[in-house]
Amino acid sequence: MQASDQSPPSGDANDTALIDIKAVSHTFNTANGPLPVLDSLDISIAEGKFTAVVGPSGCGKSTLTRLVAGLMKPDSGEVWLHGERVVSPRATVGMAFQNPVLLEWRTILKNVILPLEIVNSSMPQAEQEERARYLLKLVGLEGFEDRRPSELSGGMRQRASLCRALVHKPDVIILDEPFGALDAFTREDLWQLMHTLREQEPFTALLITHDLRESIFLADEVVVMSGRPAHAQHILKVDLPAKRTLEDLYTPEASNMLAELRAQIRIAQQRDQ
Ligand code: ADP
Ligand code: MG
Numbered sequence: 515m516q517a518s519d520q521s522p523p524s525g526d527a528n529d530t531a532l533i534d535i536k537a538v539s540h541t542f543n544t545a546n547g548p549l550p551v552l553d554s555l556d557i558s559i560a561e562g563k564f565t566a567v568v569g570p571s572g573c574g575k576s577t578l579t580r581l582v583a584g585l586m587k588p589d590s591g592e593v594w595l596h597g598e599r600v601v602s603p604r605a606t607v608g609m610a611f612q613n614p615v616l617l618e619w620r621t622i623l624k625n626v627i628l629p630l631e632i633v634n635s636s637m638p639q640a641e642q643e644e645r646a647r648y649l650l651k652l653v654g655l656e657g658f659e660d661r662r663p664s665e666l667s668g669g670m671r672q673r674a675s676l677c678r679a680l681v682h683k684p685d686v687i688i689l690d691e692p693f694g695a696l697d698a699f700t701r702e703d704l705w706q707l708m709h710t711l712r713e714q715e716p717f718t719a720l721l722i723t724h725d726l727r728e729s730i731f732l733a734d735e736v737v738v739m740s741g742r743p744a745h746a747q748h749i750l751k752v753d754l755p756a757k758r759t760l761e762d763l764y765t766p767e768a769s770n771m772l773a774e775l776r777a778q779i780r781i782a783q784q785r786d787q
Pocket of ligand 2: 576
């Protein structure tokens with residue numbers, strides 16, 4: 515499951531980055547010919563930091579998550595995780611998507627335990643269950659452990675899928691529009707929950723989102739991707755308190771950051787036309 519053991523190239527290696535995406539380019543071969551999607555994309559995320567990526571639909575954000583997860587290899591450039599080049603899927607990554615993809619024939623508890631069964635199979639079952647129950651309690655799903663996914667609301671299913679992404683204590687979590695299908699109130703609850711989880715469970719996060727408010731509420735840095743093929747057009751450092759409340763989204767600082775992001779997205783969209 516682990517990636518190669520090569521050392522980072524000397525000289526330009528970014529020693530402090532836990533995730534280092536270096537000059538990544540990728541072209542898909544499609545029925546209509548080659549489709550260049552990424553062009554020399556550079557993104558670097560330090561350990562414990564939360565980075566959001568925004569950009570027009572189809573600009574390669576999900577492709578980026580698959581590259582970081584080691585589910586596919588770029589045509590050129592490199593992805594490094596914890597000083598190791600990513601060439602195959604890694605156990606130290608947790609993932610959550612817009613569609614929680616929970617297994618209907620398993621209870622919520624058994625869905626959350628799944629990564630432990632695969633990655634930490636030597637862990638006694640009682641310990642696996644204890645870890646899963648701890649996380650389910652943390653996200654407010656105590657009492658729902660024995661339910662099936664279809665018995666839960668969309669927000670509850672997404673809470674369970676966040677538990678599953680974190681259960682094996684991954685170094686990195688990759689979140690591809692996990693809150694995109696939820697109503698506004700549930701979404702805001704889950705934003706706050708992400709801060710609670712981050713306090714309890716140290717991780718480095720890569721979040722893909724369409725929601726600019728979400729990006730500044732959750733992230734330390736927001737990367738705007740643009741162009742066809744896409745690169746990192748702009749990086750915004752989020753200047754809000756580490757411990758955030760929803761009120762922080764209504765401050766002049768937040769308004770300025772949202773305006774900056776909107777302007778960058780407009781530039782990105784104009785480039786696409
Ligand atoms: P985003 O997540 O930003 O909306 P994606 O990374 O899903 O964008 O896709 C970027 C582009 O690459 C899209 O035009 C999409 O149709 C295309 N694409 C994605 N995956 C494949 C694939 N496996 N084969 C061919 N084309 C693909
Ligand atoms: Mg996508």
